[in-house]
Amino acid sequence: MFADMRDASGTVLNEMAHHFGPWVRRMLAESRYAGWITSDGERPVASAGLLILDWAPHFLDPACDRRGYILNIFVEPDYRRRGLAAALTKECMAEAKRRGIGVIALHASKKGQPVYEKLGFKSSNEMLYIEPASD
């Protein structure tokens, strides 16, 4: 997915992958991550994940101390434009609702934005600070 986005070097992606495995196993064990894979026969062709964040009770969802975060939405190039990303996003949204979570965040690529807009997502006022790499 990230290689497809071409936003990071191979070295950085390898380092990320090395840390992602143990992290996602811990989150799955603690019921704080749910993942979906769409298959065509034996071949996995699309994926999505929902991370459950501890979040400050907020007026948008005043009795809830969690927020959903959708990540790792990816569809293999030759399976795009068939609604797979939207279907997987709906699975994530349904799982968040089952867990009593009323607010879900994600970071959208330019291509993904219209898909999420149709499902009711709106651009937020989030700002990010990214510490410059030290090397």
Next chain:
Amino acid sequence: MFADMRDASGTVLNEMAHHFGPWVRRMLAESRYAGWITSDGERPVASAGLLILDWAPHFLDPACDRRGYILNIFVEPDYRRRGLAAALTKECMAEAKRRGIGVIALHASKKGQPVYEKLGFKSSNEMLYIEPASD
């Protein structure tokens, strides 16, 4: 802070406050929240909080499984335009750095946006879904 923003009704704010207290005590006990209060003599006049989120290792910070989230930045009206919000934000950023966290998020009001921009924050591509209230 939220009453000042006039974004939510008193009932919703009361419900939020009721849930925020136990939540923040739990997060403090788990070293996942740090809070600052600026005082003028005995009087608290400004505040800020840093929440430590479990986050998927990402190419922006490939060896880190946490992300910082700055919240509850508030300055009493007659103490504004003196740099208190910027000073508190810098405290949060320094604390995140001490904890080895390279990415920090926040949600900025229109008034806050230029303050955070000066400190290196940039608008993100986050989108939010907010479940419609059921009542």
